Amino acid sequence: QVQLVQSGAEVKKPGASVKVSCKASGYTFTSYGISWVRQAPGQGLEWMGWISAYNGNTNYAQKLQGRVTMTTDTSTSTAYMELRSLRSDDTAVYYCARARDIVESKDYWGQGTLVTVSS
């Protein structure tokens, strides 16, 4: 069965960086991409970007351009999302989700990773 398992919760200080991992299993990793979506406490879903696991092509939300980097390691079927220059409003649950392309269905989701940014 398809599973996406994310790394554990993180606490970071403002200005620091965080890197969240998302390990995929149960399907051919390179046949899909990975979308990253975050959700601030009590708020809605916010799309962060998408990466192709086939060729590494990325598409980032304009709001996060320059602060976010998405990568994949096909040898371990793992996707990574790094966010730099963290601010308090980056405090959120970060989700990875499988998606064939940028807009397509996010049909399987990870369990979420809480990132708390606090001094």
Add this chain to the structure above:
Amino acid sequence: SYELTQPPSVSVSPGQTARITCSADALPKQYAYWYQQKPGQAPVLVIYKDSERPSGIPERFSGSSSGTTVTLTISGVQAEDEADYYCQSADSSGTYSVVFGGGTKLTVL
């Protein structure tokens, strides 16, 4: 920027029909996708490409599209359907990107 507008809340009694709308502010409208999210859980895809239902999703969930508005319909609502529902589509006007609606809290009375 491209926006999707949903009502903040919808309330129905068990067994009734719930309709949640999602309006795009511009044409062309891309396909819409709907996600259900229960407290403390990751979202679950319930409708894709406006009206297709993934395997494992009950038949009482359906989707439709008219002009720039898409609608998620839940027929014969059950208590377990109480959740937040988000529509999602694409902004193809500039840099291709994904947009989520603000979410609708469905309350089963």
